[in-house]
Amino acid sequence: MIEVIGEPGSSEYQAAILVRDALARAWRGIDTSPPEEEHVKIASSVKLSGQKVSDVDVVVAGLFRTRRYIVPRSNAKDMDGNSIVGTKVRVKSFIVAVEVKDHSSGAMRIEAGAVKVKYPDGWKSATDQNDAQRHSLVGHFRDTTGSNPWVYRCLTLLGIPELPRTRGIPQPPAGAVPSNFDALQFLMAAASVLGIRKSGGEHTISSGSEELMEKVLTDGLFQELRPSNLDRKRMDRIGSRPQLARELASLLGSNRVHLRGHGGTGKTILLLQAAYEAFVERGTRSLVLTYNTALAADIQRTIALMGIPSDGDAGGITVRTVMSFMYSWLAHLGFGKDGEIDLRNYEHDCGEANEYFANGAVGQQEVDAIKKAHPSEFGFDAILVDEAQDWPQPEADLLARLYGGNAIALADGFSQLVRGKATDWRSSVIGEPKDGERSLRDGLRMKASLAKFANALADEVGLQWKVTPSVEAPGGRIIVRIGRYSEMEALQRDVLASAIKAGNMPIDLLHCVPPSEVRASGDQRSSALAGAFRQNGWTAWDAVDEATRRTFPRSGDAFRIVQYESCRGLEGWITVLDGLDESWELARKGMAGGLSNGQPQIEAAEAAAWLWIMIPLTRPIDTVIITLRNPGSRLGQVIEGIARRLPDIVDFER
Incomplete structure (x- = not known):
């Protein structure tokens, strides 16, 4: 099976189709074979997050469980420099970062095995750009799979029908193909950058084990991005x-x-x-x-x-x-x-x-x-x-x-x-x-009642803090419950139903959790809330884990979960602030660190903690759900007092 992901109409998508057609011509039936036997995914205009380079024109990934071979025709060498012309090369799997260039031959230079292209501000190395994309793709898959797959690279030069030759050898000798390429040219151009490796007695093109490649092929990078x-x-x-x-x-x-x-x-x-x-x-x-x-x-x-x-x-x-x-x-x-x-x-x-x-x-x-x-x-x-x-x-x-x-x-x-x-x-x-x-000064994110609640809390604890409630966005709900949100399944389902009724998706919700809700296993971290969601058959972008945090959620069905220190700048149609009193207490202790125990220092630490708590309180758009571990805590008492004064907008249930 061959799948192409992307929006038609661009040079990147055109290149993706060219790769698809080349592979389909090379091995009859590969485009319709069961994915359990042969599976190729080709994504155009790929966006990465958390890497030095964000854009990759085309990413090609394939896993062949059947035996597929190519036979190099010319100028092919293995990693030891030995010629492998006429030798069968097994294609087990591959990941290729493809850079697409439309430049004509007059706007292109090929020097020392590298391709440079001309722009208004001068000549730039397309080869270096492609290599940087390769490194970023390795970093992305390291974050999402926990492993380091072997990633190949290849320039697709759509502006020229064939590569120039020097003494009969195409230039550059590796890492690039013209617009009229076939599968052999594409795979050899990619694999020959560092030479073909030998494995199990035969020359092989492989980007990793079957288990690793299965993870790569299910990576969110190959999902269609659909806006909520x-x-x-x-x-x-x-x-x-x-x-x-x-x-x-x-x-x-x-x-x-x-x-x-x-x-x-x-x-x-x-x-x-x-x-x-x-x-x-x-x-x-x-x-x-x-x-x-x-x-x-x-x-x-x-x-x-x-x-x-x-x-x-x-x-x-x-x-x-x-x-x-x-x-x-x-x-x-x-x-x-x-x-x-x-x-x-x-x-x-x-x-x-x-x-x-x-x-x-x-x-x-x-x-x-x-x-x-x-x-x-x-x-x-x-x-x-x-x-x-x-x-x-x-x-x-x-x-x-x-x-x-x-x-x-x-x-x-x-x-x-x-x-x-x-x-x-x-x-x-x-x-x-x-x-x-x-x-x-205007509160643009929050509905009016949420801004009023934030202003009331700031006023109650003596902060010089105020936003102007939006007259264009009336309404908004504040729901306060006692306990752990991960154990409130009925409320979770009500929240999801409310969001969907308003035309939103799970990704539009934001969940903030304190450290007590985070578990570590080796280098990976996970939240109890993500575990609860998965038990319900839901998916989660569990960004309490550092590697997950570096990639953005690609599915609209994923609930977003972050720790409090990662919530600044984010927003949610419905925002859940789980264990907000615990988070406030941790902030207070952190601010007090290194200070003497005198009353002025204690008051300064509390004031700083109240200022900090205004950050998560200003993340919601329509609804904020606050869970408290201890209603008798300092923050719990303040919120309960506001609930008594503003019962029309605060739903406080012990």
């Missing part, structure tokens, strides 16, 4: 091109943009709206940086659904986690030992890099050279910083040195500090215009 109701609303908001977003888009990359506001006021969405507008109007390539791996995956899902390129030469939007991105820069600046960066010295290394700049040991010439050599990884016109108030200062200073203060746009959630003192970003734009500064 909430996805569509988010996509519509990003693509709506409001006037404020247009104003900010005109400043992106050249003037500092700085958005300030409490949680739920739409900072991240407004930045994405501006980035999308700049991409559409000017071909701007923007990078979104966030500490929250789950949020990075969430934004990547939206970008994928909208079909916005991440690594395109015509602009787009890329999402990376902050430390992953800065690690890459530190390594290229010479602070990595054998490609590795010591986590314990991360801030120190950022500070030392800043000193190198200040002393003239590193300058703009070196930075420009790195960007030119690695355009997909570092070549951005604008940098969008999420939760900008919470960056370590040396890290923020280094980013400003690398891209300039004016190229950086900030979403600043004041009163949402987690790591301590607020970050100073102003020093990188001293004396510059402040045309891009905006303060956001």
Whole structure:
């Protein structure tokens, strides 16, 4: 069986069809054979999350349990350099990262076995780009399967009917095919990059064991991405091109943009709206940086659904986690030992890099050279910083040195500090215009009753915190129960039914759980709530596990589960805050760490914990469900008091 996944009409989909047809011609019946015998999946315009490269034009994966062979015709060697022309090569399995280029022969150079193509800003290596895609695909499957499959790579050059030849040998000799290719050419081009391996007495093309390849073929990468109701609303908001977003888009990359506001006021969405507008109007390539791996995956899902390129030469939007991105820069600046960066010295290394700049040991010439050599990884016109108030200062200073203060746009959630003192970003734009500064006060995510509840809680505990309830979104429910949500099956079913009735899907729900609900088994972590969902026959994106968190959920039927520290920036039509009092107590103890036991310090720790709890309280859109472990806890008492004052919007049941 051969399956093709993707939207028709693009060069990527055209290449996917060419691969399908080539394989079908090579082995009669392979396109209709049972998947238990032969199974090939071909996905076009693939989006990855949590990797250095986000876009892969085509991914081809196949597993053959029947014996399938190819016979190389020319210029074929094994890994030892021996010719295998005329030798039968068994094809057991394969994973291929395919990069598609439409360039004509006049816009293409083939040098030293590599292909370069011409763009308005110069020549770029398509081979290096394809190799980077291969590495990212390996990283993706490492996250999703727990193993390291062997991934091949191949350029598909749709603009030329055949490869040029030197002394009768096609150029490049490996890693590329022209538009008129057959299965032999495709598989040999991919496998010959590093040479054909020998296994069990015969030369073999294989990307891994049958067990591993079964996991690969069921990977979410090969699922059709279908937007939920909430996805569509988010996509519509990003693509709506409001006037404020247009104003900010005109400043992106050249003037500092700085958005300030409490949680739920739409900072991240407004930045994405501006980035999308700049991409559409000017071909701007923007990078979104966030500490929250789950949020990075969430934004990547939206970008994928909208079909916005991440690594395109015509602009787009890329999402990376902050430390992953800065690690890459530190390594290229010479602070990595054998490609590795010591986590314990991360801030120190950022500070030392800043000193190198200040002393003239590193300058703009070196930075420009790195960007030119690695355009997909570092070549951005604008940098969008999420939760900008919470960056370590040396890290923020280094980013400003690398891209300039004016190229950086900030979403600043004041009163949402987690790591301590607020970050100073102003020093990188001293004396510059402040045309891009905006303060956001309206509660855009939450329905009015949810905003009223959040305001009431903030007022009750003495916080200087307030959002303006939306007059355009009345209603909203607050449900409070005692116990563990994982044990409340009837409520779980009611919640799902309510969401579906409103036109939503499981993926539109968000569940936050405390550490007591998380179990570890080796390197993997799972939540009790995901286990309960699976017992009901439901699926879950259980992002309490780090590897899961790096990939976005591709099925609309998956319930999203995160720990509280991963909830910033996320939203759910219905949001479940399980064990919220436990989470508050942990936050209070964390804030009090290292302080003396005097009353002022205790009060400061409690105030900081209350500020932190406003982050999860501003994640819901329509309904928030709060479960308490102990109704007599400090947070439990506050919520019960609010429920007595606001019985029309708070359903508190002991």
